[in-house]
Amino acid sequence: MCASQYRMPGSVPASCSAQWPEDVGIIAMELYFPSQFVDQAELEDFDGVSPGKYTVGLGQARMGFCSDREDINSLCLTAVQRLMERNGLAYDSIGRLEVGTETIIDKSKSVKTVLMQLFEDSGNTDVEGIDTTNACYGGTAALFNAINWVESSSWDGRYALVVAGDIAVYATGSARPTGGAGAVAMLIGPNAPLALDRGLRGTHMKHAYDFYKPDMVSEYPVVDGKLSIECYLSALDRCYTVYRNKIHAQWQRVGVEKRFTLDDFGYIVFHSPYCKLVQKSLARLVLNDFLVHPDPDTETGTFAGLEAFRQVRPEETYFDRDVEKAFMKASAEMFDQKTKHSLLVSNQNGNMYTPSVYGCLASIIALNTPQQLMGQRIGVFSYGSGFAATLYSITVTQDDTPGSGLDSLVSSLQDLQVRLDSRNKVSPAVFSENMKLRQETHHLASYVPKGSVEDLFPGTWYLTRVDENHRREYARRAVDVDPHLQGRLLQSTTCTATEPIPSPARKMARIPATTTGAEADAVSNGDH
């Protein structure tokens, strides 16, 4: 099949028998959120709305936000450098880096190119990937692109980095409490503790104006709230249908005759605009299972008492209170078991847009032990308005031994609650002033930010200045002792304590072999 007779020597396939590497997926995750938050109950009071509107109605407890010291570039710089340091990674072990974001501060220059500053000392500039955008879906698109790269002939044996970051802010009004901010960086490669299941992506993309940002000078979106819920839930229905069809086809190919249900997922995580919608979404999936079940037991078990809903048409139930209430109840136990833990970051920090669903994934990992996670299939629903959505799944490795990839990943996220608790609470009035300051200044040239640098977490990159030509300059807060953070985080941010993880190419036979050596030479060739 390979080395066709007409090929010239140089275009011989790198390997004729090259196979996809095993278990390509997420090896490490680094989650960054701002060091300050506003309390949603206090915000209810400040906004003069009925108590519980944000905390119960939306399911949100706290909302992280950025002063004018942080922008999309600084958020991603922080997340990437923390990931590299905490895992002791060398910058020349990275062969691809892609950023997913909808926080656009330049219509041409990518965040990726700004991140290349971190690579300068290593001399590694041979790093594929740029930025990718569609609302909250950009991180998932970047992840898929990274996974595909590792499985393609373009892979050179090095890791990929996927970065998702956003600052989610809304004009004053009912949407404001659904903001948030943060970034996640993920290390992608083979033999990963979280391996993406092959061929199992149920995707649904369509044209809609449910949430978009046509006012280029504003940080705020235009939102059609009702339409957006309808788009989200219809996409969930459709993605689940496509996912089920694909897994059924896979099972049939290996001779397994079985109907897929939510019982086959150990955990289910969703893009979380606010926690309440996630709870409704799980109920929605149970409705899907119920409606496609050939003969559901409505006497006992999950579907008990749901007989009356046997004939409902899903497309007529997006806002049907009876259906919602019945299936919220039916899915309550499943929610506690499979989804509730995923909402830690979402509940405490708000909607981060592109990183949101990965914050949910990180929360699941953080709040469970390797023994609980091992071998589980995790369903992941990613949604970005406009709209683009995919339901895919991850299978957790069976290897939960101390020192294993899974053990390391779980350990690295153990401090999530401590870090969330270590943030500074500020009053709604101060939050509101910050929003006003951002609104008036986020797009200005010749600007020096006013926000405090001392309030940032150690190791946080921040904006020092925007010059007269809109060029942005950054500095990093020292990685030093922070009184709020206890031993484990302090140790793990000290990069010298960790043994560097070698590039995967050094651990496994793989063709084409990495050319890092040759390129490193080229760097000092004096070519520029």
Add this chain to the structure above:
Amino acid sequence: MCASQYRMPGSVPASCSAQWPEDVGIIAMELYFPSQFVDQAELEDFDGVSPGKYTVGLGQARMGFCSDREDINSLCLTAVQRLMERNGLAYDSIGRLEVGTETIIDKSKSVKTVLMQLFEDSGNTDVEGIDTTNACYGGTAALFNAINWVESSSWDGRYALVVAGDIAVYATGSARPTGGAGAVAMLIGPNAPLALDRGLRGTHMKHAYDFYKPDMVSEYPVVDGKLSIECYLSALDRCYTVYRNKIHAQWQRVGVEKRFTLDDFGYIVFHSPYCKLVQKSLARLVLNDFLVHPDPDTETGTFAGLEAFRQVRPEETYFDRDVEKAFMKASAEMFDQKTKHSLLVSNQNGNMYTPSVYGCLASIIALNTPQQLMGQRIGVFSYGSGFAATLYSITVTQDDTPGSGLDSLVSSLQDLQVRLDSRNKVSPAVFSENMKLRQETHHLASYVPKGSVEDLFPGTWYLTRVDENHRREYARRAVDVDPHLQGRLLQSTTCTATEPIPSPARKMARIPATTTGAEADAVSNGDH
């Protein structure tokens, strides 16, 4: 190696012996440019600059531009639908579509989601990919992502579409004549007449503010012209070095001891901000060949008379007139043979940004016969400011028989010159009025465009209205007889005349098999 014991049934790899399909690359190309242009000699006169400044100094003859009837969405709608129609493709044969652009009219909603309107009748919404951005590099990133997808376990046997589109406009002044506009749509799959060479991507990415768009409300970029040339040329040097290292490593693995030179490229195409820079860039590559040659012949041949430049340091020569002049002369013959033809669209339509380098590739195909192209290796240099650059290569199939993929591709581009000649020339004054109109209105809500619809090419999508919430609505000019276009184009835009190309999955054995059938059923399942 596969089906590890801990895998649950559904996560068994789709195929244990799955190999990358053969010759993944470009199967079909569709180039769209506006129906109107301004003459660069007339523009010199209008701008009051010395004659030849634009036509000789920049090497530009004509510049295409859009009225307020076209935006990035309409450009891409036009290119995609023309590609589908001219190749008789069904929309359910597409499994991925990614758009590369730096013409951002919404910070969140992707152009990709707008294009999903074309898929509505087919019921196919399971189409991966969103938008990708870094200046003029977005099309190349989208192409690489599509190629990787076809080689990955995610591929379901369907085609990928890559779309690159931009409207390049500048404020009045010296950069204005370097504008342009257009879009290219490319059909990606296996067994392609233009196959991307595996493992041969020399990439160089770095942080620079050479050209960027920080003024979110303006269509115009901020440009540091001198820095941008330096970035472009330094990236070219570095990408060529990395490319050479990679091909040397590949050759060594198959026992070929040989030094790569430009003689190994049959054609060389470059991102073209203006044609003169491309000519200088080829000279620059010859300088590279000269400097790395262990013992160049400076008596006869390409390097004759260049002895004095043996010790130059490339990083000191970006603006060295002596070096430039000497190597322009040394490369003159090579330019005529390998690069000149690539500049047809660039010279006649200007810089299209992301589609630019693919316009150059299309020009090479259009102006050569299958017999001239067969078996040739084409070097492709893509550059996007900020910056991201890659030098990669394409190998043209050996099969030049009538009806072959190469023959079809070449035939489909034969009308390029005729189409360019069929455009309407407008005066610099009218061009200038159009620029002013765009400047004042391109970002407005509640706007109805003023530009003529009748002046558009048949089959062109155009903006009918932007409503009070910035939602954009489009219509398409009928695909009817156009007096400017002769027989061949007329026939080829009539889609019923063509036999549909089946999805590649129907032609070749491939696991995982396409699930189009199952999903098509799902569409009519009534799920939404």
